[in-house]
Amino acid sequence: MSYFDLPEPPTPATIAQARRSLEAQQRSVRELSDKIQAEQDSLARMIRESQYTIAEMQKERAILQERVTVTLAYISPIKRLPNELLRTIFQFNFEEYPCCAWVLSAVCQLWRKLVLNMPVLWSKVRLMTNMASSAETIRLWLERSGSNVPLDIEIFLRYSASPSTGVSSKSRRRTSYMTSQLLGDALDAATGTTTPVVQIAPAGLGGGANHAVTLVQVPQHHNTHVAPIIHTANAIAATANGLMHTLSAHAPDDVFGMPPLIPSDRSSHNSKTRKAMHWGHITFYYLVEQMHRWERFVFRFDKQFSSYAALGAIEGDAPLLREFEVSCAEASFYPNWKWLPSAPPHAHDTSSLRSLTLQYVPFKWTSSIFHNLRSLNLRCLPNVHLAIDRILHIISQSPQLEELSLSFVSPGQPVLPLTSTTCPDLRAFTIAGHYHLTALVDALVLPALETLVFDIDTRDPVEDTIAALLARSGTPPLTRLSLAYGLHNSGFFFGAAGVTSWQFLSELDQLEALQVGSTPFEPLVVALSAPAEDAQQDRWLCPNLVSLAVRACHTRGDAVARLVQMVEARNPDLANGGAPLIVGGVAPARLRQLEVHECSQLGPDVVNWLKTRVDEVVCSDPLFERWVIPC
Missing domain, CATH: 1.20.5 (Single alpha-helices involved in coiled-coils or other helix-helix interfaces)
Structure with missing residues (x-):
């Protein structure tokens, strides 16, 4: 168209x-x-x-x-539960999560009133903090625990905050503010109480200056060597309908609860410095006021802090105290405090004390705090030269000891002759430090010994000392043995605690775990291998051995081959027709765990082969082979 x-x-x-x-x-x-x-x-x-x-x-x-x-x-059915039943449920949660009161009190008005009227839910103090935080957190916790409930206290003090993460401090402040508004404002208005700002870090964030107080779920027992423990709490905002699901969804090791953080003064660097200088004095003022209620007291810090002298205020009667620990991760200089571990005999009531740990803090060997203990862990300051006979006196004051750990870098020679001391119930014995401590070992009789950690820088081979202890103790049922495996030993002084003969292992048929460091490698694996006819050995050494760990052991050219032969003898290939070698009517147990650290470079082929025979294999190369020389 x-x-x-x-x-x-x-x-x-x-x-x-x-x-x-x-x-x-x-x-x-x-x-x-x-x-x-x-x-x-x-x-x-x-x-x-x-x-x-x-x-x-x-x-x-x-x-x-x-x-x-x-x-x-x-x-909902939970609203119709009687208050008595709610209290019982709260008590069950408290047994698994000691700090659950902080969450339970933020659910609703009724729960808050119930929790605030249950002092037992506030009786376990669990804090990881630093000096930038306010000591008023401790005060609030102790006030809510009432005046009669025994206290279980664990405080971990970090000298400085954790390194910052990729999330900005502005975002963290916004999260903390929103959480505090949701969980606290309406409840405070309804109950007439005042709750400080609750700082909650999102999962995966490190603790910073804006959330310096962090709840940590810590085990009741700890390793001998204290290390800084840094954890971050997960954010928990539970409602009445979803709380039970939240409780069941968390694993036992997860964190549950969040203590409050009193907002600190951010006006200037000087104000923060002044607060850090007085943190310890304020904190221990509140704590020592309640010392008569202490049932368990644990205070750990990574290094000496500005107000460390406040520890000297720990003095007075503690009739309920069962466990007492003050530990520092590194040695420093301390004055001779007049505090509980340095108090004169019978000066204070500590009759219930059964577990004592003092690491890198001062103490007096005459203190009555060392009486009637079941567990004793002492790590002495390097500038303290306590005589061997006085260390033995400390041990003799607790004849019912079950666990004993001693570390003395510079002990003094005995002032008085050493007398034989029997510890009939001692099951675990750890000793580390100067070679003079061998004289202490020679004076002990340990008929019930099950675990022995011998980490002394001896000048002579240690097998005579170990064999004499075992013979003197009537061949105790030793199941775990560690020789020179501690971190203080260096791989550059091979043979510093060497063993010239492993025949003393023939008396340890019940041994299940063996750790060895700074000794020749080949004699050990040869002794643990199948008995050789030309060696006049007619039996397996340690037939029940299931775990072997070696560290910084001197090796020769055939070290790897000797290790393979030992594993082949103890863990034959059963799938391809291999059979255990029976000697004297005894077949050895299969190794389930093997660790080789800083001894010899095994190579990927050997490591892969070991993993086909042993359930768990952990290997690390020697230190000198990991050095990188820049061009």
């Missing part, structure tokens, strides 16, 4: 006709555009009105949903 029928070529008449047609067409276009714009405006107005209507309905639905939620919470 043609839209232009005028003849060609144009004439004046046809041009005039075309101009009249153009005007009519343009007028029609303008009219249609106006109609289109009017319809578009009408559609936009309808959309806005519909959107507004939808938004209003959404608001009304949200209000109704909130009412539904409140109504469901009101008619």
Whole structure:
């Protein structure tokens, strides 16, 4: 169809006709555009009105949903539980999560009133903190625990905050503020109490200056060597309907609960410095006031802090105290405090004390705190030269000892002759430090010994000392033995605690775990291998051995081959027809764990082969082979 029928070529008449047609067409276009714009405006107005209507309905639905939620919470079975049953449930949670009171008190008004009226739920203090935080947290915790409930206290003091993470401090402050508003403001208004800002770190964030107080779930027992423990709490915001699910979803080792953090003064660096200088004095003022209620007290810190002298305030009667520990991770200089471990005999009541740990803090060997203990862990300061006979006196004051750990870097020679001391119930014995301590070992009789950790820098081979102890003790049922395996030993002084003969292992048929460091490698693995005819050995050494660990042991060219032969003898390939070698009617137990650290480079082929024979294999290369020389 043609839209232009005028003849060609144009004439004046046809041009005039075309101009009249153009005007009519343009007028029609303008009219249609106006109609289109009017319809578009009408559609936009309808959309806005519909959107507004939808938004209003959404608001009304949200209000109704909130009412539904409140109504469901009101008619939920847990709301109909008697208060006595709720208290019982809280008590069960407390047994698994000692700090659950901080979460339970933030659920609803009723739960908050119940929890605040249950002092036992506040009786276990678990804090990891630093000096930038406020000591008022301790005060609040102790006040809520009442005045009669025994206290179980664990405080871990970090000298400085953790390294910052990728999340900004602004985001952390916003998260903390929102959480505190959700969990605290309405409850405080309803109950008439005041709760400080609760600092909650999102999962995976390190503790910083904005959340310096962090709840940690720590085991009741700890290793001999103290190490800084740094954990971060997970954020928990539980409601009444979802709390039971939250409790069941957390593993036993997870954190449950969050202590409050009193906001610190951020006005200037000087104010923070002054607060750090007085943190210890304020904290221990509150703690020592409640010393008569201490049932368990554990205070650990990674290094000497500015107000460390406040520890000297720990003095007085503690009739309920069963476990006492003050530990520092590194040695430093301390004055001769007049505090509980340095108090004169019978100066204070500690008759219930059964477990004592003092690491890198001062003490007096005459203190009555060393009487009637079941567990004793002492790590002496390097500048203290306590005589051997006085260390033996400390041991003799607790004849019912079951666990004993001693570490003395510079003990003094005996002042008085050493007398034989029997510890009939001692099961675990750890001794580390100067070679003079061998004289102490020679004076002990340990008939019930099961675990022996011998980490002394001896000048002579240790097998005579170990064999004499075992013979003197009537061959006790030793199941775990560690020789020179501690971290203080260096792989550069091979033979410092060497063993010239492993024949003393022939008396340890019940031994299950063996750790050895800084000794020749080949004699050990040869002794643990199948008995050789030319070696006049007619029996397996340590037939029940299931775990072997060696560290920084001097090796020769055939060390790897000797290790393979030992594993082949003890762990034959049963799948391909291999059978255990029976000697003297005894077949050895299979090794289940093998660790080789800083001894010899085994190679990936040997490691892979070992993993086919041993369930758990851990290997690390020698230190000198890990050095990287820059170009």
